Amino acid sequence: MALPVKRWSILPFAFASLVLGGSIAIAAVEWQVIKVNGHDYLSVDNISKFYQLPADVVPSGAKIQNETANRPLEFVSGSREAIINGARSWLCFPVIEQNGKSLVSRTDLAKTIEPLLRPHRVADVGKVQTVVLDAGHGGYDKGQLSRYGAEKDFALDVVRKLRPILQAKGFRVVMTREGDYFVPLEVRAQIANSARNSIFVSVHFNGSGDDPNATGFEIFSFTPRGAPSTSDSAISSKAYNAQPGSTVDAQSTALSACIYHSLLGHIPEYDRGIKRARFAVLRLTKVPAVLIEGGFLTERGESKLISNKDWRAKLAGAIGVGIENYQALPIKKQPPMIVADYRRETKSAPVEPVRHEGSMKEADASLLQLVGRSALLSQPQTQPQTSTPAPTASLETAPIVP
């Protein structure tokens, strides 16, 4: 008679969650949209209350201090730089000040903050069967160069090391190139698009012509429609409205978060951040896609690390853990490990990350209402939208370009 016992044992939980649900409904945070020049913003206070996380705003021109792993949310007035879940993350639009309040664009709440803070709540993270590994450059295209070698060779070596790691975790792995030859970028994307339940992970190393001291990791996913890329300095939304977005933007951002936290958590290189770009391979892929920059070949110390095969194996391992965490999102429905969790794990014995999640779920309806289901669930965004919503339009249907 196991069944009745089981049914009864569920009741107290159902009752408890009803009571809990009721109290949360009363305490639910209301979104207060602030219009600035016709664009929608939310205050940092509002965002902080919604997520029940402390949020700091650093004055304009100040630098975010280097040790950020324990800070959940931090913004810089007048800047797109932010810390989300302890990792540097780049907003689409700068934080602005009005009437003593720091304001963040609604686009960034939907496209940046929500998927980076809670990648496990991104809908439609489907089953991942195939990982398409893309070693950047190849053949005549050497990529960046250091005294130890070329980017094309280091990138290929990393994906060669990563392939058996992923296969051991049960993934099917497809490589866009297996040797030293150039594969056109559209072909790389086609390989990903034609694979079943695939994600696309491109591996590169960085270089800087102007700054020989530039170091660190960064990761890119495709720039949302209507937004500038991280490297674009001029902010004119008109110029970006014509650019299409990605139908899997939230998934790609979640993939960025999973891989980037693992990279930073396992290897203590400088945190350049989670960024956006309209690179061809990101634009042409229809599946969740990221491009990793695993350090600078133009910097003395980092170029030496990159030339070390054991370090590259460590890099491959960290990317593998990130991919595995992404795959687990729809199964575990729990926050993936973040940089602070990995660092704790390496300092002491492995520990289960302690995260406070449970009470958030009931409040989510208000977020969906605000940013629009479409922002979080995938939806084709190839149709350019008008910039002025009708006054009666709900937030759901209004364009989210600030």
Ligand SMILES: [Zn+2]
């Ligand atoms: Zn490259």
